[in-house]
Amino acid sequence: MRLSRDELLQPVLRDTTLPYAPYSVRTTLVTSLAGGPLAAIAIIAVNSLRLGRLMRDLVPLALALGVFLGLTYVLAGTSWGAGLRASLENSGGAHAVAIVYRALAAAFWGLGFVLHRREQRTADFVGFDRPNGWVVGLACVAGGIILQIALIALVSGREAL
Amino acid sequence: MSDASLQAILAEVRGLRERRRTAQARSRLQDALRQFPNNADLLVQSAWTDYADDRNDAALATVRQALAYAPDHEAGRQLLFELQLDKGKLADAEDIIVELLRDHPSSAAYYGKYAGLMLRAAQLPRARALAEEGLKHDADDGACLAAQTLCDFIEQRPGVTSHSLQQLLVRHPQSQRSLLLLLMALQDRGDDQGAFQIARELVRADPGREDFAQLAAQLQAATHWSMRPLWPLRRWGWGASMAIWLVGMAVMRAMAPVTPVVAVVFGGCIITYAIYSWVWPPLLRRWMART
Numbered sequence: 001m002r003l004s005r006d007e008l009l010q011p012v013l014r015d016t017t018l019p020y021a022p023y024s025v026r027t028t029l030v031t032s033l034a035g036g037p038l039a040a041i042a043i044i045a046v047n048s049l050r051l052g053r054l055m056r057d058l059v060p061l062a063l064a065l066g067v068f069l070g071l072t073y074v075l076a077g078t079s080w081g082a083g084l085r086a087s088l089e090n091s092g093g094a095h096a097v098a099i100v101y102r103a104l105a106a107a108f109w110g111l112g113f114v115l116h117r118r119e120q121r122t123a124d125f126v127g128f129d130r131p132n133g134w135v136v137g138l139a140c141v142a143g144g145i146i147l148q149i150a151l152i153a154l155v156s157g158r159e160a161l
Numbered sequence: 162m163s164d165a166s167l168q169a170i171l172a173e174v175r176g177l178r179e180r181r182r183t184a185q186a187r188s189r190l191q192d193a194l195r196q197f198p199n200n201a202d203l204l205v206q207s208a209w210t211d212y213a214d215d216r217n218d219a220a221l222a223t224v225r226q227a228l229a230y231a232p233d234h235e236a237g238r239q240l241l242f243e244l245q246l247d248k249g250k251l252a253d254a255e256d257i258i259v260e261l262l263r264d265h266p267s268s269a270a271y272y273g274k275y276a277g278l279m280l281r282a283a284q285l286p287r288a289r290a291l292a293e294e295g296l297k298h299d300a301d302d303g304a305c306l307a308a309q310t311l312c313d314f315i316e317q318r319p320g321v322t323s324h325s326l327q328q329l330l331v332r333h334p335q336s337q338r339s340l341l342l343l344l345m346a347l348q349d350r351g352d353d354q355g356a357f358q359i360a361r362e363l364v365r366a367d368p369g370r371e372d373f374a375q376l377a378a379q380l381q382a383a384t385h386w387s388m389r390p391l392w393p394l395r396r397w398g399w400g401a402s403m404a405i406w407l408v409g410m411a412v413m414r415a416m417a418p419v420t421p422v423v424a425v426v427f428g429g430c431i432i433t434y435a436i437y438s439w440v441w442p443p444l445l446r447r448w449m450a451r452t
Contacts, residue, residue, distance in 0.1 A: 003290050005266075011259050012287070013252040019283050025399055026439075033406065092414060099410065106403060113399065121315045122283050125345065 020050040020131070021123045022116055027133030031140050032109035033102065037068040039144025040105045044112035046136055051119050060115060064108050071104065072148075076156040101148070167197065174206045178213055181369065186210050201231035208240055217244055235261070242274065251282050269295040273304020280311055288312055301332045303339070310342050314349060322346075337363060344376075351396040353383040375450060382442065382449040391438050402438075405431070 023043060032040035041064050048057040074081040075097060088096040113120075123130065170193050177186035190207045197203055204227035211220035221244050227237045238257055245254035258275045265271060272295025279288035289312045295305035306329040313323035326342055333339045340359050347356040357380035363373045382388070383395070393401045409431035416424035 003287070005294060008287075008291055008294055009259055009262055011252070011255045012284070013255045013282055016282070016284070018251065029399065029402065093417060095414075099414065102410070103407070106407065110403070118285070118315060119283065122280070122285065125311055125314050126280050126283070 017052055019052045019119070021128035022047040022050055022119055022130075023133045023136065024130050025113060025120055027137050028112055029109055031133070031137045032105045032112075035105070035141030035144035036101050036148055037064070037105045037108055037144070038147050039140040040108035040112065041065055041068070042140040042144060043137065044108065044115065046140070047112065047116055047119075050131075051116065053119075057115055060111060064111060068104065068108075069151075071100075072151055073155055075100075076152045167193070167200070167202070171202055171206055174210070178206075178210055181213070183210050183214050199230055201227045201234050201237065204230070205234055205237040205240065209236070212240060212243065217247060220244060233264070235265075246278060246281070251278060254278055267298045269299035269302035269305055271295075272298070273302050273306075273308055276305060276308035280308060285312060285315060303329065303333045303336055306332070307338050307342060314342075314345065337367065348380075351392075351398075353380055353388075353395065356380050357384050378450040379446050382446040385445055385449070387445065388442065390434070391442070394438055405434070 023046065028040070028043045028047065031043045035042075041061060044057070044064075045054065045061055048054040048061070075085050085097055088100065092099060122128070170189060174186045174189055177183070177189070187207070187210050190203060190210065194200070194203050194207065204223050208220040208223035208227060211217070211223060220240065224237050224240050224244065227234060228241065231237065238261055242254050242257040242261070245251075245257065255275075255278060258271060258278060262268065262271045262275065272291050276288045276291035276295065279285075279291060288308055292305040292308040292312065295302055296309070299305070306325050309325035310323050310329055313321075313325055317323065323346065326346055329336075329339045330343060340363055344356045344359040344363075347353075347359070357377065360373065360377035360380045363370070364377045367373060388395075393405070397404075409428070413424050413428045413431070416427060
């Protein structure tokens with residue numbers, strides 16, 4: 001950042017919305033693993049909002065959502081996907097598809113980790129008070145699971161169990 | 162009382178405060194203020210003494226009184242900056258430090274303070290730019306080097322040595338700030354034992370500091386024998402958590418069709434380890450802080 005001395009001596013904080021401390025990496029990890037890909041996207045979006053960088057993160061978040069929707073459509077809504085599902089379940093057991101979704105959630109958590117790495121380290125080193133992650137974390141987990149079940153049911157045209 | 166004796170009292174009070182003999186400093190100030198109730202220097206010293214004793218409300222009231230008599234009083238404005246910063250009024254603190262910098266444009270210390278404020282506001286590029294500007298005026302300034310070191314910690318990969326920290330340790334080897342930043346660097350690279358040794362030194366040097374004692378207790382907990390199983394998580398952080406989870410799940414799934422009982426036991430071990438890593442460290446820290 002190249003600023004002249006005069007620019008450096010212009011107060012900026014009155015016109016700046018100061019970011020709130022993000023939810024901790026642990027909160028985002030637990031939320032992602034417990035709630036799946038949608039919960040992971042939701043908790044990353046909440047952190048983006050708290051950090052005042054939602055617009056900047058919109059493209060990667062939309063891409064992540066697109067990957068999730070694409071995978072769900074392929075696995076639940078196409079005959080090719082049904083074959084893939086059967087193949088996964090044959091080789092990896094009954095929970096193989098669930099594992100694929102958890103792995104995707106883990107990848108999304110990694111995306112959030114990379115996006116907000118600097119802000120998370122700032123919070124650690126400067127000593128910001130972290131918000132309690134229980135309420136938002138549980139809401140993301142519950143919302144993520146319910147939406148995922150509803151979406152699979154919608155795409156496959158049958159009730160998902 | 163002559164001006165010379167007033168200056169002598171002020172010098173004595175400053176000395177007493179540096180040696181943390183604030184009760185004695187306060188007594189001397191009360192005597193002097195009885196004779197000069199509107200003297201800005203005495204009021205500011207009184208406010209700094211209150212601030213040293215964490216009586217921030219009293220300090221704020223007194224420093225405002227002093228600045229009403231002498232609006233340009235430098236030490237008074239410095240204290241007001243610190244008080245606003247402690248209250249979290251960052252924009253107000255910024256106005257004060259900017260004014261101080263306009264009056265003292267070559268003061269590296271003020272650039273360092275401003276950089277510290279920008280770090281509190283999470284304005285990292287500006288914090289670094291201010292620290293760099295300050296170092297142009299005084300390459301040894303501790304506050305600027307400390308702000309630059311924190312920027313390095315945040316921006317660099319964990320474990321990478323900060324050049325600013327090296328400079329800080331060479332130029333201010335005895336300062337608490339240097340040791341604290343070294344401690345943070347060691348903690349960041351997972352060397353809790355080294356960090357604990359420094360925390361003990363900090364407590365020995367300043368036994369009255371509650372935050373140092375808490376830090377030492379936390380690090381003592383981190384180096385406790387019961388934390389040894391969690392060493393991979395301390396050393397490699399979230400990467401290790403994710404690796405354990407992924408490898409654990411893959412191994413469990415692979416074993417399930419062959420030996421279901423072993424797979425269940427293995428899964429139970431992974432879950433127990435995860436719960437242990439979340440529950441035990443905070444409990445141990447609380448216990449250590451009490452003892």
